[in-house]
Amino acid sequence: xxxNWDLFLAPYEQAVSEMKVKxxxxxxxxxENNLHAPVEFxxxxxxxxxxxxAKCQTRNIHPDRIQEEMYDIAGLRIMCQFVxxxxxxxxxxxxxxxxxxxxxxxxIAHKKDSGYRSYHVVLEYPVQLxxxxxxxxxxxxxxxxxxxxxxxxEHSLNYKYQGEFPEEIHTRLQKTAEAAYFLDExxxxxxxxxxxxxxxxxxxxxxxxxxxxxxxxxxxSFLKKESEEAxxxxxxx
Numbered sequence: 447x448x449x450n451w452d453l454f455l456a457p458y459e460q461a462v463s464e465m466k467v468k469x470x471x472x473x474x475x476x477x478e479n480n481l482h483a484p485v486e487f488x489x490x491x492x493x494x495x496x497x498x499x500a501k502c503q504t505r506n507i508h509p510d511r512i513q514e515e516m517y518d519i520a521g522l523r524i525m526c527q528f529v530x531x532x533x534x535x536x537x538x539x540x541x542x543x544x545x546x547x548x549x550x551x552x553x554i555a556h557k558k559d560s561g562y563r564s565y566h567v568v569l570e571y572p573v574q575l576x577x578x579x580x581x582x583x584x585x586x587x588x589x590x591x592x593x594x595x596x597x598x599x600e601h602s603l604n605y606k607y608q609g610e611f612p613e614e615i616h617t618r619l620q621k622t623a624e625a626a627y628f629l630d631e632x633x634x635x636x637x638x639x640x641x642x643x644x645x646x647x648x649x650x651x652x653x654x655x656x657x658x659x660x661x662x663x664x665x666x667s668f669l670k671k672e673s674e675e676a677x678x679x680x681x682x683x
Contacts, residue, residue, distance in 0.1 A: 449509070451495050454513075455492055455495075455519070457573040457575060457580050457582050458492045458519050458520040458582060458584075459492050459520075460573050461520045461571045461573050461582055461584050462490040462491065462492055462520050462521070462522060462584070463490075464571075464573075465490065465520075465522055465571070465584060465586075466488050466490050466522065468544075469485055469488045469522070469524060470485075470488055472485055472538060473485040473486075473487075473488075482531075482641050484526055484527075484530075484531035484532075484534040484535050484538070485524055485525075485526065485531075485535060486524075486525040486526055486527050486531075486591070487525050488522060488523070488524055488525070489522070489523045489525075490520075490521065490522040490523070491521055492519060492520055492521075493516075493518060493519045493520075493521065498512065498516065498519060501516060502516075513582070516583070517549070517568045517583045517585050518568075518583075518585040519582075519583070520571070520582060520583065520584040520585070521584070521585045521586075521587070522584065522585070522586045522587070523586070523587045523588075523589070523594070524586060524587070524588045524589075525589065525590070525591055525594060526588065526589070526590050526591075527590065527591070527633070527640075528590065528630070528633060528634050528637055529554065529590060529630050529631070529634055530634060530637070531590075532554065532565050532588045532589065532590065533565075535588050536550070536565055536567065536588065539567055539569075539586070544572075545569045545570060545571045545572065545584070546569065546570040547567055547568070547569055547570075548568055548569070548570055548583075549566075549567070549568035550565075550566065550567050550568075551565070551566040552565055553565065553566065554593075557623070560600060560616070560619060560620070560623070561596070561600075561619055561620045561622070561623025561624065562596075562597060562600065562623070563589065563593050563596075563623065563626075563627060564587050564588065564589040564593055564597065565587070565588040565589065566585065566586070566587055566588075567585070567586045567588070568583055568584070568585050568586075569583065569584045569585075569586065570582075570583065571583070571584045590630050592626040592627075592629050592630055593626060593627075593630070595626065596622060596623055596626045599619075599622075600619055600623075603615060603619070
């Protein structure tokens with residue numbers, strides 16, 4: 447029996463959409479309280495059908511067991527400015543009551559041989575459908591911008607070489623992974639100064655926007671007055 451993929455993937459698309467809203471609201475709440483937001487931005491996707499089928503082949507997953515054995519059909523990525531932010535986000539996820547974390551892997555403290563760093567979390571997420579509640583898996587990757595840059599390059603090369611890197615490429619990838627992490631470490635050392643500068647920049651922007659709004663209001667008031675006077679003059683003619 448052929449699978450209706452649109453119907454099968456719909457709950458995963460709903461989960462990604464809902465989680466993106468929830469994570470963006472976390473960022474919004476921090477900023478509204480004039481606090482540093484550990485969430486820089488959020489992306490999400492549902493794994494394409496061809497990628498699902500390819501993973502079934504490589505991981506020896508029977509098509510009838512996809513829902514139970516494939517954890518990353520629904521995937522989100524949270525970008526953070528600092529390594530410390532990653533662990534703050536993890537704590538926020540652990541404290542949530544609207545889903546259940548079933549798996550965590552800290553590839554920052556325990557990097558992969560390739561040099562890959564990130565923090566992975568797998569959730570059991572309840573999706574409300576017309577047929578009732580459905581629990582699906584959602585994978586979240588939490589990383590810094592430099593970790594993400596490296597991982598994106600590594601993914602592209604992995605696709606090109608089918609996972610079999612030439613020794614020179616493998617060595618260079620490891621070196622660049624360390625360079626990216628060194629950048630994160632250095633940024634963490636001046637974290638307070640960076641956040642203070644960002645706060646001052648945002649405050650000045652807000653002040654400039656308020657001035658612009660006041661000027662716009664004055665112009666609008668002037669134009670409204672001119673329009674009313676012109677209208678009255680036309681009625682008097």
